[in-house]
Amino acid sequence: MCKMIQYSIHSIKYSGWYLFGFVAKFYSKEPEGCKHDMHADFVYGAFVIRCVFVDNIFTDFSSVFAVLSPEPYALVETLRKLPILHDEQYAQQTRLYEYYKPPENTLVLSLSKQNKRIVYTVLEYSPLLDSCNMTTDDWATIGKDIEKHYEQYDGFVILHGTDTMAYTASALSFMCENLGKPVVLTGSQVPIYEMRNDGRDNLLGALLIAGQFVIPEVCLYFHHKLYRGNRVTKVDAGSFNAFTSPNLPPLANAEVDIKINWDTVWRANTTSKFTVNTQMNRNxxxxxxxxxxxxxxxxxxxxxxxxxxxxxxxxxxxxxxxxxxxxxxxxxxxxxxxxxxxxxxxxxxxxxxxxxxxxxxxxxxxxxxxxxxxxxxxxxxxxxxxxxxxxxxxxxxxxxRNLRGEMIADLGGAKLSLSDSRFIQVIAKSLSISCKEELEAIRDALTPTLVCVASKIGDIDALDAIREMGTDLSMADYDGRTPLHIAACEGHLKVVEYLLGKGATVYARDRFGDTPLRNAVRFRHKEVVKLLRKTGAHFSREEMEDTGTELCSLAASGDLEGLEIWQLAGGFECNK
Incomplete structure (x- = not known):
């Protein structure tokens, strides 16, 4: 039950905080009863924890000074009435509430421009506290809940009071070790219940980013910009543009399109699993x-x-x-x-x-x-x-040391931009292209193919050379397949290890909904499966829905190797 906070009659400012999570799934066909968006990807099973920490809100009604307090369990009902934050028609047509538990806390967005739906569930913390009363214990509570539900969801959104949001974002960025999924904090200056507010846009933007893009950072989304959480500070108490990142450009801008600055995204560069370290020194x-x-x-x-x-x-x-x-x-x-x-x-x-x-x-x-x-x-x-x-x-x-991108660093390690390469320049010349924007478009179109080819043939030297030119090795091709997908399919263990060491994400999904782990299982590469699992790769609840039939088929045919692969990948754990 996430809640941005409702104040009986007049609400002048939002400042609660909640936690959202998402689980992604691709349907090869629509669930029975759904007649529209037949080819949509689905990001769903969203988990929302309402942990409202409300800032002090004051207002004046007819010269009567009043202190406003939040009304518990009100946000979900309000969100259901907002078409941009809930598609009730779709939920009814697909019998969504029968699939998600508890149904009263589940909502679904309309189809996004990226051809995906985000289904999110709201869970509320109790009691509701003032965000100014945040302590390290509260940060630990959030971190532990993220850790508890980490394998069930693709991303998490925390709705938080703006007064201490920058502190919470910074703290969580250090507490979350080896993070591989997005954690996005957001809030508003004016509550979602007001006719003119920034709460709706901030919540919608945070949901879309956390549900669709694998940005493995603790971030803060506000006023159409996504910032690294440990780089922001609040600079304005009375403006919608309340936060800024003084020394680092935004990770993303939500304009006509959501533009992610992938070159700036911080990656863990490790093969260790995600953990939350809740030990913080208060002195x-x-x-x-x-x-x-x-x-x-x-x-x-x-x-x-x-x-x-x-x-x-x-x-x-x-x-x-x-x-x-x-x-x-x-x-x-x-x-x-x-x-x-x-x-x-x-x-x-x-x-x-x-x-x-x-x-x-x-x-x-x-x-x-x-x-x-x-x-x-x-x-x-x-x-x-x-x-x-x-x-x-x-x-x-x-x-x-630069632990989470909190201080100045050469993130890309690039000595030469790929745009400066002779290969790209020749193509640009042949197409009569001279402006920077078109040159970057060529780079963005060709680079994923180049790194995927290098990954397929197992050429680590080529991958390293491309990376040193500032290329993100998690870039996906036209089918959404990353170099890690390709290496997992081919069974190139050394390439998989190299890519993971350079920050490649194990949670990326291609257009068919497959992760690198699913590819490694399909092509029966045991050592790759072991390494991916060590790094934290896992099957989601949705991926496991059809595995019962597959496991029974393998057992019926006496395919012990296939069963062993599924066991290594954690398939049996999800079918207990």
Whole structure:
């Protein structure tokens, strides 16, 4: 029961938060009774947890000052009345409510431009809390629910109050380790119940992105833009354009088309399964320097049990170098084990040691925060300090590394753009193309085919060369097949291992609804199946619907090899 929050008669602002999940499925034919969109893909089984954390909302009715409070279990009924967020006719024609449990919490969107439907289910947390009252325990609750339902859904959406949304997005980005599916936070400045609001667009955009695109990050969607969650900060309390990502362009823009900047998407680059680390150190804080700050203030702030500090400094990471008393207090704290991160107070820019005033803090033992937001730096510090198995120096090194795309990094590692390659240039010349947009269109059309061919023949050197030109190795061809699909079909174990190590997703589906795991099972490549399962690949509930018949057929024919493959892939677990 997700709820954006209903206030008896007059609601002036949305600020609840909920969790949505999605399960994707492709139907080769429509469910019985459905007569339209016969060739649609289906992203459904969406899981929604209503964990409403409401910001304080005040309004004035005829000079009577009132405090508005949320009404529980009201959002689903409101969404059912909004055609852009629920297609009741389709739900009735396909008997959708008979398939999804509980039916009273299940809704379905109309067919999208990508020829998919998103069915989402809403689950509500209780009690409803103010988003300003968020703690690490609440973050852990969200993370554990994502982990609990991770294999059932293709994506998750959290509706959250805007006041602390950036903190939650940053915290979840570190807590969710080896994430392979989208987690999208969103909310609104004006509630969905108002005639003029931003809640409908924000919710719809978050659902469409989480349900259709495999973006393995914790993100924040607001005002038609998708941001990396640990890169955002709230900059406006009274505008629909409330959030910005100062040092990183949006991951996606929802314009006439939803345009994903795949080159910017962060990937785990690992063969480890998804886990949620809920251990966060609470003994951390933010200290903002200001002219005239006293040594006593700094000393008091740095006293035990404080374990870590994000020090917000001037400009590019500067502090007064003529204040020996301040530097002495900072140095004493770092010497007794307090870890401090140097972050700039500026909205944009990065911390450097170009000035003597910045070098003084580095000499005192501070870790440079580069271009991290204070929200991200605080969450990262809390996450790293909770790792009891690491020494102080190891924790500092970990804080200096780019863990989730939270700080400046060369994501693509590209020395040369594929657009600059001789091959692309020759094709562009033959087609009389000169403008950048058309050149990029050629690149986007040809690159998936090139990487899929290299994957088919097992040419890791070619894949590596293409990747170094800035190519995303999860790009899909015209049939939605990624290089990992091809390698899984061919049984190229080394290629599969290489692709997974470079961030290829095991959750991508082609136009037939097949994942790389399904391909590996079909062509009976045991070692590939084992590796994909180790990485976290799994069958969804929908993929397993027809496996009973297939398993019975294999058993009847005495096909032990086929049964063994299904067992390795987890097929028996879903048919217990």
């Amino acid at each position: 951390v804080g933010l200290l903002r320097l200001f002219p005239g700050i006293t040594a006593d203030t700094v000393r008091a702030f740095l006293q035990p049990p404080m374990d870590g500090i994000v020090l917000e400094t001037y400009g590019s990471g500067n502090a007064p170098d003529n204040r020996a008393d301040l530097l002495d207090e900072i140095r004493k704290a770092t010497q007794r084990g307090v870890i401090m991160i140097n972050c700039t107070q500026c909205l944009r820019g990065s911390v450097t040691t170009s000035y003597a005033t910045g070098q003084a803090l580095s000499d005192a033992g501070l870790v440079a925060g580069c271009d991290m937001t204070p929200e991200a730096a605080l969450s990262k510090l809390s996450y790293v300090l909770a790792k009891q198995n690491l020494s102080i120096e190891e924790k500092k090194k970990m804080l200096s």
